[in-house]
Amino acid sequence: MRLSALLRLAAPPKLPKGYRHGTWRPGTAAERLRNPPGQRRKKIFVEPISREDWKVFRGDTVQVLTGKDAGKQGMVTQVVRARNWVVVEGLNTHYRYVNRDAKYSSTYIASEAPLLLNQISLVDPEDRKPTEVDWRYTEEGERVRVSLRTGRIIPLPLWQRRDGIVPEQWIDGPKDTSVDDALDKTYTPSLKTFEEEIMDAMGIVETRRAKKSYWY
Amino acid sequence: MAAARAIAALGRRLAGSLRLSGARPGLMAAGLPGLTLNPCHKNLAQAEPLCHARFLHATLPQKGLEEFFDDPKNWGEKTVKSGDAWNIKQLRAKSSQDLHKLWYVLLKEKNMLLTLEQESKRQQKPMPSPERLEKVQKSMKNIDLVVREREIALRLLQTGHEKPVPGEWRNDFLGRTYWYSYKEWPIPWYLNKKYQKRKFYYLPHVNRFIRLRLEKKLRLRNRRQNLEKKKRKLLEKKFPHLAVKSQSQ
Numbered sequence: 408m409r410l411s412a413l414l415r416l417a418a419p420p421k422l423p424k425g426y427r428h429g430t431w432r433p434g435t436a437a438e439r440l441r442n443p444p445g446q447r448r449k450k451i452f453v454e455p456i457s458r459e460d461w462k463v464f465r466g467d468t469v470q471v472l473t474g475k476d477a478g479k480q481g482m483v484t485q486v487v488r489a490r491n492w493v494v495v496e497g498l499n500t501h502y503r504y505v506n507r508d509a510k511y512s513s514t515y516i517a518s519e520a521p522l523l524l525n526q527i528s529l530v531d532p533e534d535r536k537p538t539e540v541d542w543r544y545t546e547e548g549e550r551v552r553v554s555l556r557t558g559r560i561i562p563l564p565l566w567q568r569r570d571g572i573v574p575e576q577w578i579d580g581p582k583d584t585s586v587d588d589a590l591d592k593t594y595t596p597s598l599k600t601f602e603e604e605i606m607d608a609m610g611i612v613e614t615r616r617a618k619k620s621y622w623y
Numbered sequence: 624m625a626a627a628r629a630i631a632a633l634g635r636r637l638a639g640s641l642r643l644s645g646a647r648p649g650l651m652a653a654g655l656p657g658l659t660l661n662p663c664h665k666n667l668a669q670a671e672p673l674c675h676a677r678f679l680h681a682t683l684p685q686k687g688l689e690e691f692f693d694d695p696k697n698w699g700e701k702t703v704k705s706g707d708a709w710n711i712k713q714l715r716a717k718s719s720q721d722l723h724k725l726w727y728v729l730l731k732e733k734n735m736l737l738t739l740e741q742e743s744k745r746q747q748k749p750m751p752s753p754e755r756l757e758k759v760q761k762s763m764k765n766i767d768l769v770v771r772e773r774e775i776a777l778r779l780l781q782t783g784h785e786k787p788v789p790g791e792w793r794n795d796f797l798g799r800t801y802w803y804s805y806k807e808w809p810i811p812w813y814l815n816k817k818y819q820k821r822k823f824y825y826l827p828h829v830n831r832f833i834r835l836r837l838e839k840k841l842r843l844r845n846r847r848q849n850l851e852k853k854k855r856k857l858l859e860k861k862f863p864h865l866a867v868k869s870q871s872q
Binding site for chain 1: 704705713715717719721722723732754770773781789805806807808810811818857858861865
C-alpha cells in the first residue's frame with residue numbers, strides 16, 4: 408500500500424472545527440454523548456501555550472492557589488492541554504450522583520473539577536512551597552524544569568504507560584520476542600536493494616528479461 | 624540505556640514457532656465462547672470423524688487453517704496479554720531477511736486477529752484485546768517505512784534522485800501548473816493515441832482565467848491573514864499579558 412495512504416489510516420480522525428474539549432477522552436461513550444456530531448457551542452478562549460512551554464504533567468504535585476481548596480497540595484491525575492486544564496486528585500471537588508439504574512438509586516460521589524493553569528502552581532520538591540518554574544538546560548544538555556525562587560531542579564514525574572504495563576515487571580508471552588533477539592543488530596549496509604538481497608538469500612534467479620517500455 | 628532495555632523488555636511479536644499439537648476435539652470455541660466453525664459442504668463428511676476421534680488430525684487443521692485462529696488456550700478469554708509493537712529504531716537494526724520473515728509473521732497474526740474481529744462482530748460480542756491489531760498494524764507500517772528509507776538512501780547514492788518515478792512540471796489545458804510523474808507505457812509517445820489526446824498546453828484565451836484564479840487566491844490569502852490578525856487582537860484583549868510579551872519580543 409502507498410505510504411501516504413498508510414499514514415492517513417494510522418492518523419486519528421480529526422475533531423470538528425468548533426469542538427469543545429471536556430475532561431472526557433474523544434472516542435469514549437461519555438464524550439460522544441456530550442459532544443454529538445453537529446453540535447455547535449460558544450467559543451471558549453484559551454491562552455495559547457506552546458508545546459515546549461508546557462510545564463505541568465500527569466503525576467506532578469501541585470498546589471491549588473484559589474478556590475475552595477486554596478493552599479492544599481495534590482497530585483495531577485489528568486491534563487487537558489486544549490483548555491489549559493489540570494485535574495488534581497481530591498481537590499476542588501463537587502458532589503454528584505452516578506450509576507443510576509432502574510433498580511438502584513445512585514451513588515453519591517465527590518468528583519474533581521478541572522483547574523486552570525493560573526490557579527495552579529508547581530511545588531518545590533524540598534521546600535514543598537509553590538514556586539515559579541522555567542525550562543532550563545543542564546550542563547549535560549538535558550532540558551529540565553528549574554524553580555526560579557530556589558534554583559532547584561523539579562524532576563519530571565515517572566511516566567506510566569496508558570495500558571498500565573510496567574516494563575521492569577513484564578514476562579514475555581509465547582508470541583513475544585525476547586529482549587536479546589529484538590535488540591540484536593543483524594543489519595549490514597550494502598549496495599543491494601531489499602528485493603535483491605531477498606532474491607540472493609532465497610536463491611531466486613530472474614532469467615526473464617523485461618520488455619522495452621517507455622516512460623513519459 | 625537502562626530505560627531503553629527496560630522498555631524493550633516488554634517483548635514483541637514473533638509467532639513463528641506456534642504449533643497446535645493434537646486435534647481439536649470438536650469444532651468449538653475458536654477464540655470466543657460459543658463460536659462454531661462452519662466448514663464448507665465438501666469437508667463436512669471428512670470433518671464428521673472429528674467429533675468421535677479425539678486424537679486424529681482432521682482435514683481442517685492439516686491444511687494450515689489453524690493459523691487463522693489463536694492458540695486454543697486463549698479461546699474464551701476476555702483479554703489476551705500482548706507485548707509492545709516493534710519500534711522503528713529496533714527495525715532499523717534488522718537485516719532484510721529478518722524484516723522479510725517478520726513481515727509474514729505479522730501478516731499471519733493480522734489475519735488471525737481480523738478473523739477474530741469479524742467473528743466477534745458476527746456473534747455481537749466484544750473482541751478480546753483489540754489493541755493487538757493496532758500493534759501489528761503499527762509494526763507493519765514501521766517495517767514498510769524502514770524498507771522505504773533504505774531504498775531512498777540507495778537511490779540517492781546511485782542516482783541523486785529521491786523519487787522512484789521521474790517527472791516534470793507541466794501545464795494543463797486550464798493553465799494550472801502541476802507535477803506530472805511519468806508513467807510506464809509499452810509504446811512510444813508518438814504512437815500513443817490516448818497520450819496524444821491529453822493537452823499539456825493552454826490556449827491564449829485561458830490567460831484571463833489564470834488572472835482571475837490568481838486574484839481569488841490572493842483574496843483568500845488576505846482574508847486568512849486578516850482573520851489571524853483579528854483573532855490575535857481578540858486574544859490579546861482577553862489575555863493582556865500576551866500583548867506585553869509580543870511587544871517585548
